[in-house]
Amino acid sequence: MNFEQLATIITDTHQQLQQSAVKAVNQRLTVRNWLIGFYIVEFEQNGEDRATYGEQLLKNLEQRINQKALSVTLFQWSRKFYLLYPRFNLLIKHSFMLICETPSHKLIVNEEKQIYETLSHKLQNIENEDNDENIPAEKLLSSISFSHFIELMKIDNPVKRLYYEMLTIQTGLSVRELKRQIDALSYERIGLSGDMEHALTTIQQKIHPQTVTDTVKDDYFFEFLNIPQQRVLLLKESELETLLLDHLRDFIIELGNGFCFEARQKRILIGDEYFFIDMVFYHRILKAHILLEVKISPFDHAHVSQLYSYLNYYKAEVMEPDDNPPIGILLVTNKNDALVQYATAGMDEQIFVSKYKLQLPTEQQLKDLILKTIRQ
Template structure:
């Protein structure tokens, strides 16, 4: 056999080979992201439709949303996507697009080139507007873009025809959420209808679609839907540690009352979740616990500070003391414990919290010590629990 030639990256053949492989990777990522997103949006559509139909047929009140949320979160405890707010958005999502008349009116206003554009399944919509199949194609149409884009459009745009335009444009041109925001601010719909053309938008190049696909793949809703919001082993470990910690604190008998796991906080349009929240009867204060798998990071302090101020502003009862926080970071066989205690208020009246690695003297006998917390978490770490 002849001697094999060394491959050099300078050859045109090799460069083309790599470019072809990169294109194939991008294409596969886009397809995978769209497939996951499609199923998630169809699920959210079905949940929204189910709630609406049951309310109409059985006369269920609005409180059923909270009940459904609670039952789903009990079945899927790590799933923040089933929060009451997100379920109400699913209901709003379904109601916004379920009426076929809305779609007919919207499409009638589109520029003519949009009715014949060869993109996805949208041309089929125009052909099926008068057919019974239209109800079946609706969920497919709205599944073309990520859930975060949908919530953004529902929040920023009120006209149904304009909403549908931006759904179509986002799918057709591969807009990221930031691009979508800028197009809405620039009145893209009004310009397109006035000018009767859409050639001022670039077609969706692979890099634009890849950026949108990346958003889909990183979406907490999609990752959670797949059960891989974090690495599976890490997520399972964290869940086990949180459960062990909750049980230990309740067994202490220090006056802790369990409020909730993944306790939901809201600020504006955003949601946040605290790993464990208790109310301490003797301290008369809310106590938040955050558990992280891995070494302590500086941003954990800022996040806990933010959570505690939200608790103080929104959930602290009359006569209650300022909320307290505890951060536990478990790495291998080591556990770092930090207490977040309020020290003062800054000039604009926001509480300032300072981390302390030791339990202050006045808190002893009321809060578990760092050693107690460290021991219970260590006992649940891999290699420890199994060896007992």
């Protein structure tokens, strides 16, 4: 073995075991949440004092347990998870039995032991819906994290949910990418396609698989392990800018309405200095270029001046005789706020509002997208 081979072996070992560790944590997290849902539903149906708590059960549970990771929101998702995926019962029974074998469990009083024995019996007899029309429970548990399941549970149509389960397993979707596929109506577009197999292949080729880093940025992952998210895991400004531009490009293209993507970080020469425009589109209906600038910082009037210099450059150097003047969109975001401003190269405001603005995303649409991206 030479030095390069040593380095390769160590790297491969690290990556494989890191992935295995993350996968193991995700599986335990999913099992825990299914069992929590099972316990809650069992109490709601058969609990001795269930009438005392009624609709306040989950809130009272949160206050009584008093652990950050065990909240009303988690209890609500766990209950829904159990009800939507009862076929996990036999798979999870093994984990339940392991809990019963722990030293601390063996010390509990006889009355509580009887409760566990009753739960174990009921767990065994839950109606199993794992048929040929469903993805096997083992495959779901080994391939999909609980954060993925949350997005899947938001889908009421079981066939549609099955499609996104399959897409997640086949392509290794990150949670963010799964949300994007759902928002982009991937399922509906497949159904409308004349060649469904080709359409699915095209969608799969555009998907970037989830990485270990994607997984460990998950809030549920850290709360389950009782580890605070470290500052090193927060997005750097350059990463946030890249993420915003990715989302904006996809968002604008999926709006349709004539948008054609031309360039990202478009280099232009003004005087003897090069500048880079974050994103350039051409709108075939408006017959005008759309220049988009993103600033991860507090608003500064210099941002507007810079955008106007780009618009004037396009108007003088790029615009064809039958083109309309270019339009600029300035997006400024700082922490939890966002500002969206349109800019025109000397165009009459009334003409812009009546003719152009109808074809463009609204300021509120863009602002909502920015804030959604920041908070993910």
